[in-house]
Amino acid sequence: MVQEEQDFNKMWSDLGMDVAAHNSLLDAVGQMYETVFLTQKNRPKSTTYLDNFANNLHSGRIREMVDARKDGKTKKIIGSFCLYVPEEIVIAAGGIEVGLCAGANWNTDEAERYIPRNTCPLIKGFMGFKLGRVCPYIESADLVVGENTCDGKKKAYEQFSKMKPMYVMDVPHVRNNNTKEIWRQEIYRFAEKMEDETGQKITLESLSRAIKLVNDKRRALQRLSMTRAADPAPISGLDSLLTIQAAFMDDSARLTQAINALAAECEERAATGVGVKPHGAKRVLYTGTPMAVPNWKLFNIIEKCGGVVVGEECCTGSRYYKDLVPEDGKTVEEMLDAIADRYLNIHCAIFTPNQDRRDDVISMAHRLHVNGVIDCSLQFCTLYDMESFSMEEAVQKAGIPYMHISTDYSTEDEGQLKTRVEAFLEMI
Ligand code: SF4
Numbered sequence: 001m002v003q004e005e006q007d008f009n010k011m012w013s014d015l016g017m018d019v020a021a022h023n024s025l026l027d028a029v030g031q032m033y034e035t036v037f038l039t040q041k042n043r044p045k046s047t048t049y050l051d052n053f054a055n056n057l058h059s060g061r062i063r064e065m066v067d068a069r070k071d072g073k074t075k076k077i078i079g080s081f082c083l084y085v086p087e088e089i090v091i092a093a094g095g096i097e098v099g100l101c102a103g104a105n106w107n108t109d110e111a112e113r114y115i116p117r118n119t120c121p122l123i124k125g126f127m128g129f130k131l132g133r134v135c136p137y138i139e140s141a142d143l144v145v146g147e148n149t150c151d152g153k154k155k156a157y158e159q160f161s162k163m164k165p166m167y168v169m170d171v172p173h174v175r176n177n178n179t180k181e182i183w184r185q186e187i188y189r190f191a192e193k194m195e196d197e198t199g200q201k202i203t204l205e206s207l208s209r210a211i212k213l214v215n216d217k218r219r220a221l222q223r224l225s226m227t228r229a230a231d232p233a234p235i236s237g238l239d240s241l242l243t244i245q246a247a248f249m250d251d252s253a254r255l256t257q258a259i260n261a262l263a264a265e266c267e268e269r270a271a272t273g274v275g276v277k278p279h280g281a282k283r284v285l286y287t288g289t290p291m292a293v294p295n296w297k298l299f300n301i302i303e304k305c306g307g308v309v310v311g312e313e314c315c316t317g318s319r320y321y322k323d324l325v326p327e328d329g330k331t332v333e334e335m336l337d338a339i340a341d342r343y344l345n346i347h348c349a350i351f352t353p354n355q356d357r358r359d360d361v362i363s364m365a366h367r368l369h370v371n372g373v374i375d376c377s378l379q380f381c382t383l384y385d386m387e388s389f390s391m392e393e394a395v396q397k398a399g400i401p402y403m404h405i406s407t408d409y410s411t412e413d414e415g416q417l418k419t420r421v422e423a424f425l426e427m428i
């Protein structure tokens with residue numbers, strides 16, 4: 001064990017990380033994990049996979065990726081911050097795509113030397129993690145792919161690119177025939193960039209294999225999500241959130257198998273009335289900004305207050321798995337077009353108008369029999385804050401109670417949030 005830790009210290013140091021600072025981060029996240037996850041009652045047994053995943057997040061998984069690159073099993077590690085970056089293309093070109101999380105405050109003072117104070121915590125997080133050299137995913141990535149989504153990210157990438165090789169995709173903000181064509185070209189440009197980066201051509205075979213691999217993961221997540229319509233809910237919102245967070249970092253084939261095992265156990269629990277909370281616990285649908293590792297704050301508050309999160313309409317939720325890429329493309333071009341269509345249909349708040357997101361929330365609320373919707377935006381996220389007004393109107397019109405929360409990664413407002421969530425759960 002000590003030997004193992006020393007080996008990982010060497011690996012982190014070889015990646016150029018600040019090992020001492022990273023060890024304090026690991027300690028803090030490890031303690032948080034114990035308090036948040038390991039105190040939950042009646043978890044499905046298959047969640048031991050998630051505990052192992054969390055345990056290996058910065059160590060075993062990084063070793064696996066770095067070794068795969070050394071052995072030539074994978075060509076490049078590609079980091080990304082957004083759901084619009086198609087992992088099928090990265091995989092087809094021989095790379096591994098990892099989601100860069102930035103779900104915690106780190107080195108904020110230093111980050112604020114490069115970006116304004118009133119920037120959302122996610123952006124401050126990735127700047128702080130890079131400046132502090134504490135994220136093995138950022139440090140091991142050969143290239144980071146950004147996107148022109150919100151203004152904050154767009155401008156922060158200009159600073160980030162001074163510290164790390166970057167490529168930025170241009171994501172349209174409206175959907176019409178013109179932007180559809182622009183986005184299609186952007187997908188082709190990205191495919192070429194990946195081929196240049198990895199030196200491996202995307203072929204009919206490699207792309208169709210990658211589409212199938214990612215679809216299988218999304219299908220497993222859909223299957224798990226369906227079990228959460230049961231009352232009592234067979235799995236907590238926290239464990240479901242962690243499963244999706246794992247989808248951005250873990251080995252796809254192995255994780256798919258683990259999610260299917262978890263889904264099978266949850267199907268069994270649902271059929272026999274076994275749940276994580278008693279029958280009748282207040283059921284919440286989460287919508288809003290993504291919740292990156294280790295941002296478990298709001299879900300923990302909701303579930304420690306006696307509620308249960310049964311669905312997530314967000315990028316660390318249904319938006320990741322609800323749509324598949326058709327598997328019947330006959331040429332690389334056909335498959336790339338299908339990828340372009342699938343990704344343009346992600347209902348992020350950067351789009352205007354964005355009625356589809358509201359429709360998704362209402363249909364999920366009905367399907368999952370929720371008692372209320374909690375819409376959360378990370379502080380200073382103008383897009384999701386703005387959309388909260390039309391979301392409130394739509395949800396209330398559908399006769400579903402609604403609450404909006406704006407928060408950050410700190411623990412300072414936890415008491416106040418707990419009081420608000422308790423009152424909401426009581427009211428619904
Ligand atoms: S919320 Fe929008 S910008 Fe953020 S990760 Fe999701 S798709 Fe990308």
Ligand code: SF4
Nearest residue numbers: 120122150289378381
């Ligand atoms: S939370 Fe909002 S402001 Fe922050 S990166 Fe996402 S879309 Fe941009």
